[in-house]
Amino acid sequence: DEILAGQHRDQFIVDVYQAGAGTSHNMNCNEVLANRANEILGSARGTYQPVHPNDHVNMAQSTNDVIPTAMRLATLATLPRTLAALDRLAKSLLAKGLQFDAIVKSGRTHLQDATPIRLGQEFTAYGHTVERHKRKIAEAAEWVRELNIGGTAVGTGINAEPQYPELMVRHLQQISGLQLRVGEDRVQLMQSMGDIATISGALRAYVLDLNKIANDIRLLASGPRTGLAEILLPSVQPGSSIMPGKVNPSIAEMVNQVCYQALGLDTTVALASEAGQLELNVMMPVMAHNIVFMLIIVGNASAALAERCVDGIEADEAQCAYWLERSPALVTALAPRIGYAEAAKLAKEAVASGLTVRELVVKKGLLKGKDLEEVLDLRAMTEPGVPGEKKAPSVKRSGRQRDGAG
Structure with missing residues (x-):
């Protein structure tokens, strides 16, 4: 109880980078517990x-089942805060999706002008991306709930009573509040660190998308005069030590750096996972350090992005409209009427002349009046269908047909 309360921290002197498997740290713990128990007993x-640290504190145990169990418990104990941060970020992005839903802007692919999209659609998609990763990480964590405690030296359970694994898991559940399971194959759980690599990989996948979202925010906010400037970020610090009035995307830049660090941590976990031999992986200490550190910093970065950046983002609707009206990609809506080749010529002429697609269409008399407004309805271009054509009524099918039954 004293140690769980944070006492005697100065007695735990073994570094993360230590002899393989965590034997040094395990025996450090056993020594402290034994000596403190003896002090209490006079x-x-x-x-x-x-x-005795071996005969009593380490009874029915081995470093080889204690350390992987501790690693799984530490991962699961750290995970809820990380998932809560992802949930917070997803909700923030989705809220912006609703707020910006009426704002139509130019889409961009290959960093070139593309067909219209709503700013709200972009942010809603970001929110759904984070939601999907939250589910994937939670699913990956299910594998970590299975413990090999009681496997002792090589997973076979020598020197441990048959009832010991189930009793230990039950006790660990009670004191931790975590959902845990007795390992089905403790030899396998000792040989393989694949479960830790799986949750690390799920975090890596999230980090790749999180980095992309942060980069997109930076790009959309670039400017204010010579960039896209379609969104405005909250100012959190002076942007320059020499250029007055500059506002940098500081929080997004911080997230970038966290993502790069997390990718390095995952690489360490991956290499260490592969480094086991026969009945044991001796690289567990560095894996435990990296997976927990990754959970902490990725969670912190996600929460900070939501609270200190996304929540305060505002849209520059006029700037979005400015770029959209000048986009040559609007000719895509004309292609069903005049054909791809003619639409391509029109796009090139718009760029060369400096005229908008709408101005060229009017000048050439390609469309007039109601037809012009319907085909070049910018909002309609952000929904399925052919611009200017009436949408056919949706066909209701029976449940048997929807399920593919004839």
């Missing part, structure tokens, strides 16, 4: 009477 430190 004996001096170092006497190992009546409590």
